[in-house]
Amino acid sequence: MYIIVVGCSRVGVTIAQSLESEGHSVVVVDRSRENLQKLGRSFSGITVVGSGFAPEVLKEAGIERADVLLAVTDNDNANIVCAQVARKLFNLEKVFARIYDPARAATYQKMGVEIISETQLVVDALKEKVFTKQ
Amino acid sequence: MYIIIVGAGNVGHYLAHRLFGDKHTIALVEKERAMCDLIGQELDILVVNGDGCEISTLQAAGIERADVLAAVTGSDEDNLVICQLAKEVFHIDRTVARVNDSRNEHIFNELGVDVPIDSTGILARVIEEEVSLSDFVNLVTFRKGKLALVRFDLPAESPIISKKVSEVTLPVESVLVAIVRGDSVFIPHGDTVFKPQDEIVALTRIGEESAVLQTFLPEM
Numbered sequence: 001m002y003i004i005v006v007g008c009s010r011v012g013v014t015i016a017q018s019l020e021s022e023g024h025s026v027v028v029v030d031r032s033r034e035n036l037q038k039l040g041r042s043f044s045g046i047t048v049v050g051s052g053f054a055p056e057v058l059k060e061a062g063i064e065r066a067d068v069l070l071a072v073t074d075n076d077n078a079n080i081v082c083a084q085v086a087r088k089l090f091n092l093e094k095v096f097a098r099i100y101d102p103a104r105a106a107t108y109q110k111m112g113v114e115i116i117s118e119t120q121l122v123v124d125a126l127k128e129k130v131f132t133k134q
Numbered sequence: 135m136y137i138i139i140v141g142a143g144n145v146g147h148y149l150a151h152r153l154f155g156d157k158h159t160i161a162l163v164e165k166e167r168a169m170c171d172l173i174g175q176e177l178d179i180l181v182v183n184g185d186g187c188e189i190s191t192l193q194a195a196g197i198e199r200a201d202v203l204a205a206v207t208g209s210d211e212d213n214l215v216i217c218q219l220a221k222e223v224f225h226i227d228r229t230v231a232r233v234n235d236s237r238n239e240h241i242f243n244e245l246g247v248d249v250p251i252d253s254t255g256i257l258a259r260v261i262e263e264e265v266s267l268s269d270f271v272n273l274v275t276f277r278k279g280k281l282a283l284v285r286f287d288l289p290a291e292s293p294i295i296s297k298k299v300s301e302v303t304l305p306v307e308s309v310l311v312a313i314v315r316g317d318s319v320f321i322p323h324g325d326t327v328f329k330p331q332d333e334i335v336a337l338t339r340i341g342e343e344s345a346v347l348q349t350f351l352p353e354m
Contacts (some may be wrong), residue, residue, distance in 0.1 A: 053211065054237060077187055077211035080218075084245055102214070103189045107223055 002066045006052035006082050007073030008035040010096060020045050027061045053082040055089055063090045071097040076104055083113050136200045140186035140216050141207030142169045148204065162197040181217060186216050189223060194203050197224045206232040217247045253289055255275035282340050290330035291352040307339035
């Protein structure tokens with residue numbers, strides 16, 4: 001698959017490396033060239049420097065032929081805007097945004113943006129650990 | 135009106151002063167404590183110290199009874215999300231946002247902000263008008279930047295001097311609105327005659343401004 005990862009955060013780096021090693025075409029977008037270097041020398045995918053919700057940057061990242069976009073910067077609002085631009089301006093179907101704030105996650109889920117609510121995931125995982133008998 | 139302003143930088147701070155002076159009820163939301171304290175001393179308004187992107191902060195600012203929200207922080211993604219939350223969660227009819235990067239104006243329109251204000255673009259246009267030799271001024275744009283009201287002075291060398299309005303063909307997407315001559319304002323009719331130094335006011339689709347000018351100005 002052709003996958004665009006927006007945000008070279010820890011999550012971004014980890015998923016980009018993982019998807020690439022599984023044989024997918026991966027493009028990583030980040031505002032900072034320095035952040036993109038975190039991908040390491042072994043990463044052979046394409047990197048694009050620029051704002052992840054700027055249409056011309058997404059075009060450069062090949063959004064018109066992409067199968068999936070993952071908005072995983074450390075900034076909730078940048079992810080929300082990026083996901084909506086990908087959906088509404090480029091009609092990309094599979095778009096996922098990572099959001100820390102549970103309230104915003106719930107709101108945008110209702111608005112039709114596919115959300116990974118990071119805080120909720122951790123809370124659920126912790127509760128399962130606490131209440132599951134060994 | 136009850137107006138919520140999010141972001142108390144230069145723009146938000148000045149806007150709060152102006153709207154308060156116009157007797158509106160203002161609530162100001164700002165992340166920085168020191169700025170909140172300063173404005174709290176200056177103005178008798180509700181100042182909320184918090185992140186305007188959080189629903190609880192907007193509630194503390196009384197968004198349930200607000201008429202208008204203006205998001206004027208220095209971050210475009212924040213301003214967009216604040217306006218979307220105001221619309222989707224609290225059904226605010228009129229959201230106004232400051233666009234920091236002119237290239238993002240289109241996104242603000244697409245994502246449902248009612249009135250995006252591209253401050254850099256406005257400033258650049260005004261400066262462009264001031265430094266350019268023509269007296270062409272874009273008075274106002276509306277319909278989300280699709281229409282513009284423009285004004286310019288008719289030079290003595292214009293090819294349409296002494297012609298009637300009915301003899302002049304304007305570009306398809308443009309309308310002649312008014313002619314200002316000295317202290318008088320004419321609503322133009324077919325037999326109104328153009329005179330040198332007339333001030334022309336026209337309504338045009340954005341992008342057609344130069345075609346309008348070409349009709350009225352002598353060839354360069």
